[in-house]
Amino acid sequence: MPYAAFCMKGVRMDPMLCYIRENTEFIDRKLQEYMTNRTPLLKVLQESINYTLFSGGKRIRPLFCFIVGELFDLSREKLTSLACAVEMIHTASLIMDDLPHMDNATTRRGKPANHVIYGQDVAALASIGLLTRAYEVVLNDPGLPDEKKSKVVSKLANVVGIDGMVGGQFVDLKFSNKSMEHATLDYIHTHKTAVLFAASGTTTAIIGDATEAEVQALEVYANNIGFAFQIADDLLDVLGDTKEVGKTLKRDSGNFVVLHGVEKSKQVLQEHASRATEAIQLFQGKNDKLIALGQMLLKRKS
Ligand code: IPE
Ligand code: IPE
Ligand code: MG
Ligand code: MG
Ligand code: MG
Numbered sequence: 001m002p003y004a005a006f007c008m009k010g011v012r013m014d015p016m017l018c019y020i021r022e023n024t025e026f027i028d029r030k031l032q033e034y035m036t037n038r039t040p041l042l043k044v045l046q047e048s049i050n051y052t053l054f055s056g057g058k059r060i061r062p063l064f065c066f067i068v069g070e071l072f073d074l075s076r077e078k079l080t081s082l083a084c085a086v087e088m089i090h091t092a093s094l095i096m097d098d099l100p101h102m103d104n105a106t107t108r109r110g111k112p113a114n115h116v117i118y119g120q121d122v123a124a125l126a127s128i129g130l131l132t133r134a135y136e137v138v139l140n141d142p143g144l145p146d147e148k149k150s151k152v153v154s155k156l157a158n159v160v161g162i163d164g165m166v167g168g169q170f171v172d173l174k175f176s177n178k179s180m181e182h183a184t185l186d187y188i189h190t191h192k193t194a195v196l197f198a199a200s201g202t203t204t205a206i207i208g209d210a211t212e213a214e215v216q217a218l219e220v221y222a223n224n225i226g227f228a229f230q231i232a233d234d235l236l237d238v239l240g241d242t243k244e245v246g247k248t249l250k251r252d253s254g255n256f257v258v259l260h261g262v263e264k265s266k267q268v269l270q271e272h273a274s275r276a277t278e279a280i281q282l283f284q285g286k287n288d289k290l291i292a293l294g295q296m297l298l299k300r301k302s
Pocket of ligand 2: 093094097103105165169192193233237247252
């Protein structure tokens with residue numbers, strides 16, 4: 001009987017769920033190793049960082065790195081610094097997103113948001129600290145050649161910065177409303193969410209010496225899944241319940257569902273999911289996990 005079928009103390013589980021569980025635990029252990037701080041004066045700052053970093057995130061971006069890595073025979077050890085870096089960036093973005101002058105959200109992953117516990121000053125520093133640690137861990141990875149590190153870090157900086165997540169969040173905060181143009185909404189979803197998801201795949205592909213066509217296919221897959229993922233998030237925002245979803249809802253001044261309604265949102269989500277699946281035909285025979293990950297993400301309840 002394969003190990004995967006019995007990954008939980010003799011309880012039969014779906015192999016994909018086993019894979020997710022095992023790799024999520026691996027990521028948690030590695031993040032812990034990157035987050036030990038022995039400077040007594042920084043104790044509270046480190047506690048604030050760890051509070052959100054280890055509060056039950058789904059770790060989908062690192063999982064995506066590992067799944068893409070398998071296409072290029074990359075071990076997860078080879079991808080550890082990158083996978084942890086993208087999770088640090090993502091966590092930093094959530095701490096920032098919840099701040100009172102942003103979404104003013106008080107609950108995240110079923111617990112008080114970072115700033116509710118540690119204050120806005122510490123939360124802002126925790127977010128910036130996590131962002132910069134992300135670049136550091138990739139640059140300090142002895143297992144990656146310099147020329148790959150610089151390509152990877154340059155890509156990550158680009159998707160975090162003004163032309164990436166920062167820009168997406170800015171447009172969301174300043175221009176999002178019930179009657180915004182679809183192009184504005186498209187900009188927001190692409191930049192605040194899809195680009196980091198896509199970069200998790202393309203940076204992995206860089207490390208794996210992928211061909212131009214393979215990088216392109218992964219980019220189309222990830223941009224579509226990332227965009228659909230944000231529509232799913234908007235559906236939860238409108239239809240969900242804070243207790244079940246675990247975060248403060250209805251903070252968006254405009255989102256896909258507010259603009260287009262529930263039915264249309266579900267339809268567009270499916271269109272993006274189909275485009276994502278089509279894009280990875282190139283990897284036929286070894287794309288099962290990519291397809292399964294996409295399906296799971298879009299059916300999520302939290
Ligand atoms: C939430 O992302 C924010 C969005 C980009 C929609 P996730 O749903 O991946 O958050 P966690 O890390 O699992 O809490
Ligand atoms: C946030 O979008 C995306 C980023 C944090 C970059 P949302 O504001 O919709 O995310 P949630 O719903 O608070 O997780
Ligand atoms: Mg937001
Ligand atoms: Mg928010
Ligand atoms: Mg949301």
